[in-house]
Amino acid sequence: MIQIDDAGSGSLIGGTGIGILNTENNQYYFEVIPLEFYQTQLFLQKAYQDYVIKIVKNGFRKLNVNKSHIIELCQGYMFDKLRDWLEKNKYQWKSTKIEGTLQLKVEESFNQYVISLGLPKDFIKHARYAFGFHRLLKWVFADLENRQKLCKIKWKSWQKWGNIKKSIYANNLGYVDYCLKCGKRIKPPLNVVTIEYITNKPATINLHNECYQGKLNPFPPVFLHQISLTSKICSEKLPKPDIKLEEKITLRKIQKNLVVFNKNGEKIGYLNCRLGEKLAFWMEKGFNWNCVIQDLSENKLLLLAQLT
Numbered sequence: 001m002i003q004i005d006d007a008g009s010g011s012l013i014g015g016t017g018i019g020i021l022n023t024e025n026n027q028y029y030f031e032v033i034p035l036e037f038y039q040t041q042l043f044l045q046k047a048y049q050d051y052v053i054k055i056v057k058n059g060f061r062k063l064n065v066n067k068s069h070i071i072e073l074c075q076g077y078m079f080d081k082l083r084d085w086l087e088k089n090k091y092q093w094k095s096t097k098i099e100g101t102l103q104l105k106v107e108e109s110f111n112q113y114v115i116s117l118g119l120p121k122d123f124i125k126h127a128r129y130a131f132g133f134h135r136l137l138k139w140v141f142a143d144l145e146n147r148q149k150l151c152k153i154k155w156k157s158w159q160k161w162g163n164i165k166k167s168i169y170a171n172n173l174g175y176v177d178y179c180l181k182c183g184k185r186i187k188p189p190l191n192v193v194t195i196e197y198i199t200n201k202p203a204t205i206n207l208h209n210e211c212y213q214g215k216l217n218p219f220p221p222v223f224l225h226q227i228s229l230t231s232k233i234c235s236e237k238l239p240k241p242d243i244k245l246e247e248k249i250t251l252r253k254i255q256k257n258l259v260v261f262n263k264n265g266e267k268i269g270y271l272n273c274r275l276g277e278k279l280a281f282w283m284e285k286g287f288n289w290n291c292v293i294q295d296l297s298e299n300k301l302l303l304l305a306q307l308t
Helices: 047-063 077-088 101-117 121-125 133-141 144-150 156-161 274-284
Strands: 002-007 016-022 027-033 070-074 092-096 167-173 190-198 202-208 226-233 248-254 257-261 267-271 289-296 300-307
Touching: 002 047, 002 077, 002 101, 016 047, 016 101, 027 047, 027 101, 047 077, 070 077, 077 092, 101 121, 133 144, 133 202, 226 274, 248 274, 248 289, 257 274, 267 274
Parallel strands: 002 070, 070 092
Antiparallel strands: 002 016, 016 027, 167 190, 190 202, 226 267, 226 300, 248 257, 257 267, 289 300
16 A cells, blocks of 8 residues: 655745655655745745645655555645546545554654754754744744745745844843754853744744844834733832822832832832833833733732833
């Protein structure tokens, strides 16, 4: 029996791999649809499906496949035109879910292919969703000029997220991280270049200074332009300050915390969350936020902060 499967059709990086296995003798053939089919008008024409037929013809010759063989074909859209070709040429075939040996072989072949393009081996081997779009996007953004050449840039998701606005600034890192440009560990405290942006959620990339060659864009990231924050109400044994909804308040950094003051200058709460740390960082660089109280409970204030 002959089985045909694909790998990498959902990966932002690289083309798509096609694998063919003769289950009787374990002979295997693998070939990749070139990236040009995902970077030009060929993508809109779905010409990659025509290239699948070319790969299968090559594989059939290599594996000596003939019309007496039973062919099992992955159910995915990648093989839509191949199904017509197999039918037209009177092969015995059926669409089914491919599991087992071929699935493992084609996935490993695709892994080796993207590693050859430069994707770190550890980036693939130690992640449950190694080829998730937003995870790969971080790796691409760490060296956008060179790595976007490896992407399926005609994808709608790339068109949406590939050129989003990013905050790029000099930073002093206080925690352990890995540089997505060189792949080496960043040991704190260390001066780095930080890249921040938001897609489906906020994202942060830290790079060694020597690993970043572009221009800085030292401006608060988009996800800080308008944010909701939860502040703990001060618990000091002082007269309880007057707190009103929609009241404008002021944030000031005192030691490691952002402290909340009402319009009378009374301390009413404090922030010690990660977003509070980021706000404090940018406030020290001269940026300001207008803040109002949206909601309050016995122990907490819900604040809305808007970059001015």
